[in-house]
């Protein structure tokens with residue numbers, strides 16, 4: 026995955042950006058290793074039942090929270106701000122909007138390039154979860170497990186999104202999609218229909234049908250989306 030070809034046209038992947046992105050991953054994995062070592066010790070003090078039940082309980086909750094966060098970030102990036110908005114414009118607005126014009130472009134991105142934005146977003150929350158440790162109380166271990174799984178699934182959100190754009194995903198990925206544990210093509214394709222005004226959640230897509238029915242994360246029209254739609258009509 027990491028050695029796929031990238032072009033400068035795909036999101037302006039300059040050397041400076043590559044250094045920042047790679048650095049973010051190094052810091053993320055160092056912090057994650059510290060946190061996992063801490064949790065490993067904390068679980069040694071827990072009962073056998075807690076060791077099994079808590080991660081099993083925390084994982085679906087974490088996937089649900091990540092799905093919600095992905096929907097909020099994606100909704101904001103598609104509808105508000107411009108490509109020139111300070112910091113978030115180039116990092117978030119532009120890639121999400123370009124993605125409507127070239128949906129399969131994401132499948133040509135390597136792991137670091139595709140996931141750097143969520144990695145950068147996760148760094149401060151991850152540092153906080155590490156800083157709050159060591160986790161000694163029963164409740165503390167559960168919340169730390171949930172926090173860790175949220176951070177990992179947030180980090181992997183665009184990877185799940187990328188896989189939803191593959192026509193023939195590798196077998197283990199296809200199995201995760203079939204079991205409904207990660208975003209499926211059928212679910213995500215509903216976002217890629219102009220005017221791109223629904224199905225914003227891209228971790229598992231679990232919340233999309235509910236939000237669509239309830240009108241959550243909906244805005245009738247936005248200048249940003251109208252611009253993307255006009256661009257997509259021109260490029261047809």
Ligand SMILES: [Zn+2]
Pocket residue numbers: 099103121125216221
């Ligand atoms: Zn979108």
Ligand SMILES: [Zn+2]
Pocket residue numbers: 124128186190213217
């Ligand atoms: Zn997409």
